[in-house]
Amino acid sequence: MSILAALLERLPGRAHGPGSAAYDAGRTVFAGVGEPAVVVRPTTAAEVAEAVRAAIEHEQPVAVRSGGHGAMPVTEGVVVDLAELSSVDVHDDGTVSVGAGAHWGDVAAALAPHGLGVSSGDTLDVGVGGLALGGGIGWLVRTHGLTVDAVRELEIVTAAGAVVVASAESHPDLFWALRGGGGNYGVVTRFRFAASPVDGLVGGQIMFDQSDVGAVLRAWRDVTVRSTDELNSTLLVLPPFSPEMPAGPQLAVAYRGTEAELREVLAPLLSLPSVSDVSLGPIAYGDLLEAAPPGKPPFRFVGGNGFAPELSDELIEACERALQGSVPTMLMLRAMGGSFARVAPDATPIAFRDAQALLVVNGLLPADATDEQVALTQLELDRPLEFTSGRYANFTQEFGDDVLESIYPPATLERLRRIKAQYDPGDVFRAVHHIAPA
Template sequence: MLGRDNDSPVRSGGCDPGTIDAAHDRCGGSMIDGFAGTILLPDSDEYLMAATAYGRVGRPALAARPTGAADVVAAIAYARAQGLELSVRSGGHSPLNINDGGMVLDLSRIRDVEVQGGNRVRLGSGATWGGVAQGLLEYDLAVSSGDTYTVGVGGLTLGGGIGWLVRQHGLAIDSLLEAEVVLPSGAIVTANETSEPELFWALRGGGGNFGVVTTFTFQAHPLRGVVFGTIDVQPGSLAETLRGWRDVMRAAPEKLNSTLYSTPEFGLEMPAATKVLVCYGGADQDAAMAAIRPLLALPGVTGNDVELKLFVEVFDEPSAPPGSIRIVDRNGFARDLDDTLIDRVSTANAALDSAVLMVRYLRGAMNRVPADATAFPHRDVEAFLMSAAFLPPDAPDEAERRIMDSWSPVAEGLTGTYGNFNLRAYSDVLDLMYPPATMERLRAAKRRYDPDNVLAHNLNITP
């Protein structure tokens, strides 16, 4: 139940807010004092959308869609007064941004894309990266960001931001200039190198632990187009393909970004496949094909659809698992993608007949940022690896243990983990994400900016 004591910032009068926007339609104002956005209750038409994330359907007491920082202040105050667990949502790919019985702060209405002087762009936290690419198209600009159209700017950025321009422009946080942040105290601050510099450091990789970011200002990069596509490789020789792909990427220019996928058979309509995705960050097709051609010559290549595209066209739209599903995932970074590690990956992948494997090549701009310059510490790495297996919700724990045991030899050869790709909070996930010195500094920032741990529904750094 939503309490309404006299100390809470809720309008009195005994009116039941009811369905979407009913606070305005029937109560003469918002159920949250000072809140001008939209409130979604369980019988609202759009409630299910706000309550659903990748692989999980939540049941929050309400979802609040603010229109700006002032609305965020009001919503946080309401959640604190009512004792509601608070989840912050900018994208829809993490089960950590929904909850049962609390409040979801859905930032999807804060989605403006504003181009400023000097190729600076100001983005609402609830904008999607596909929407950003579309908005920057006419300016021939891009921001190094994720791969998926519907991923939110806020969630991806706060976790680091590995995307299709990572080798030439680094992580998303490496292009971040400043952020507007609503602190749990209700204060609205600007964080950059000179204003709240410790908060600015913590936001770049520390996740949503310190405040609700409403807008981000990035340094965008000139980009007219990309040469992008998929190279199909005959499955069955994963280790050989990985070695050849790695050797090509080690010699490739930084404008060439690439990810290798291995997927199992999902019924007759989806046979097992191995694919190499490429994205050359520029419209010079001759230079792009000179870089890509060695990948086309890998053993087992059966075809490709590589061509010049607009940057917005490279963002995919993966289908989310239906309803609730159990996702068993692990990921980590390889300082050196050597032959021993490749053999381990191949063996583990063969044992996990229901798992999807992704290996992304990274060496380039992100390596040139000092490890302590941001809260994202994994800078001395060559590649990122992830494996995800899918189980029904009622699968026995033994099935999950078998998956984890098969991946253990690979994990021994990896360092760290990427928080944005951890779909649940493992017991050791924070230890993997942050070395001791980074964690100590993050805890100090947590004590300063969120001492009551209001923002706890995440990969939580406790004060």
């Protein structure tokens, strides 16, 4: 009996083969469309467990879809599409239980009437599961830390087909691994997060022209390194895209306080002659989240990311040179520190807690760029990355053992592999950044 036939029998109404709408939805991710043997759309953790057991019995790989961003197309095996596991329940103790198939916009909307939020990604429609398991550098990372820092427990279906709850008290090693180790340990079906106050926010954008990008970078650095936890910011420098996205630096900020306080903190930036537009004022946390761009971008991104322990003059000069390279280049500096830095480096698999910023630099090449063009562009962009440590998994589109070793320090990766051997010795679950059992 095929895996499709077996799951149609064991999970009627939940298993879907080629030609159905549910199959087409489940096989489609941001990076493209795959051809799995079957898509399962469960409504309970018990149904997820049944799908996992069937896949193991038929020696089929298991892939998990939670929103579709960050996942790769699947060409065989079983896709577990968590779209139906999307409930969001707010509790009296300030925690929130969230199905792994929910979207972060749903979480923000449910928590808004309580003045609460969970610092997550930048967009409304990214799935909860994938982002939370990879770290979660959100809008309020300096104020409230990473998404994984807010996790209090997780419900997960293991490779044994068992449903367990992992927390600091129950399965603590698994709890540690799941908060940054990705989907390598099973299918997480539910999270419980500690929500944080997000009322009283002010924020918005400051736009700059291209006349003195270096001055913007340095002023942002100076503001960032001396600011309190209440200031969260991302500096993005864009090449020409379209009239709606002009070239030059643009700063997005979120601050828990008053607009007058925010303007005082940002005074060195607001006084720069290259300021072209200022839009600051009270803002709801949910309004910080934007809709993700539709479809796969028509570019090939070449570059990388890394955690910068120091926003040195040398790093900024390297960023300036990268922006002046031979191909259109985009640069992002995301302020870290604050609450992010007060978590011990071995408390979660996200170990580079000394970072002052996350740096992302990408050259934009045509989709059909040659290997030689890619290699030459990468050489130009490697210089600023030399001032960083490690990589952030959720922003890393390269794969392989060498990439994995750059995401996790040796001791962290060794521990992740030992825990993998304990909970998934047969290596059933292979996330995009695949951690093999020890």
